[in-house]
Amino acid sequence: MTTIDGVIIKKLGVHGDDRGLLMEFLRNDDPEFEKFGQVYLTLVKRGVAKAWHHHNLQDDHFVCVEGKALVALCDMRPASPTYKNCQDFVLSAPEIAGEHLLIKIPKGVAHGFTAVDCPQAKIVNIPTMTYNYAKPDEQRYPWDSTEINFHWPEEVKSGG
Numbered sequence: 001m002t003t004i005d006g007v008i009i010k011k012l013g014v015h016g017d018d019r020g021l022l023m024e025f026l027r028n029d030d031p032e033f034e035k036f037g038q039v040y041l042t043l044v045k046r047g048v049a050k051a052w053h054h055h056n057l058q059d060d061h062f063v064c065v066e067g068k069a070l071v072a073l074c075d076m077r078p079a080s081p082t083y084k085n086c087q088d089f090v091l092s093a094p095e096i097a098g099e100h101l102l103i104k105i106p107k108g109v110a111h112g113f114t115a116v117d118c119p120q121a122k123i124v125n126i127p128t129m130t131y132n133y134a135k136p137d138e139q140r141y142p143w144d145s146t147e148i149n150f151h152w153p154e155e156v157k158s159g160g
Contacts, residue, residue, distance in 0.1 A: 004075045005082040006106035008032045012063065014094045023094040025063045025102055026126050032104045034059060037129040043122045044069070044115055049152050049159035051112020052141040058129040060105040064091035067118035068098065074148045076139070077108035086150045090116060091123075110141060110148060114156050 010032055015022045026033055037058060043066075044050045054076050062071055072088040092098030105111050115121035129137065141147055143159020152159075 003082070004073055004085055004087050004109055005080050007073060007087065007109065008104035009089070010102040010104070012094075012100040012102055014100055021094055023100060025124065026061055032061070032102070035128050037127045038131065039124060039126050041065070041122055041124055043120055044113055045120050046115040046118065047155050047157055049112050049114045049143040049156045051114075051143040051152075051159050052110045052145055052148055053112075053138045054110040055107050055127075055137045056139065057107065057137045058127045059107055060111065060128075061126040062091065062103045062105065062111075062113075063101070063124045063126075064093050064121060065124050066093045066122035067120055068092050068096060068116045069113045069121035069123055070116045070153065071103060071111065071113045071123075072150050072152070073103075073105060074110045074150055075108070076110045080108070084149065086148065088150070093122075110139075112143065112159070114152060116153065 069091045074086045075082045
């Protein structure tokens with residue numbers, strides 16, 4: 001699998017004790033931090049792909065906070081050395097064994113996700129810009145787009 005140019009992976013530490021746990025996502029002194037736009041939570045159900053779109057102006061920072069999420073990326077930047085390459089990751093919530101990662105998704109990289117091995121997955125996103133309702137910074141593609149050479153797991157039957 002080719003790593004997509006500009007995608008940054010940050011391993012997250014989970015610190016637990018008898019009271020619970022703590023997991024830091026993104027700090028303003030992290031090398032992958034650019035600027036703050038907003039923070040939001042998005043949920044996807046098993047069997048559905050929330051896909052595909054990319055941004056022209058903002059970068060995204062994904063962290064899974066519930067369940068397990070298969071996050072898929074495809075480089076849609078014609079000038080990129082990894083143009084049309086796809087890459088995927090399975091992110092796990094802090095209380096689940098597996099990879100606890102923050103993925104920085106650069107401008108021009110299409111992305112989507114689905115829940116795996118659980119009924120639903122929740123992703124927190126920390127984009128570098130606030131959402132513009134009047135003029136959204138999104139280029140959308142169908143979840144099963146032939147422009148993107150990625151095949152969702154067999155159980156994924158729909159998307160949006």
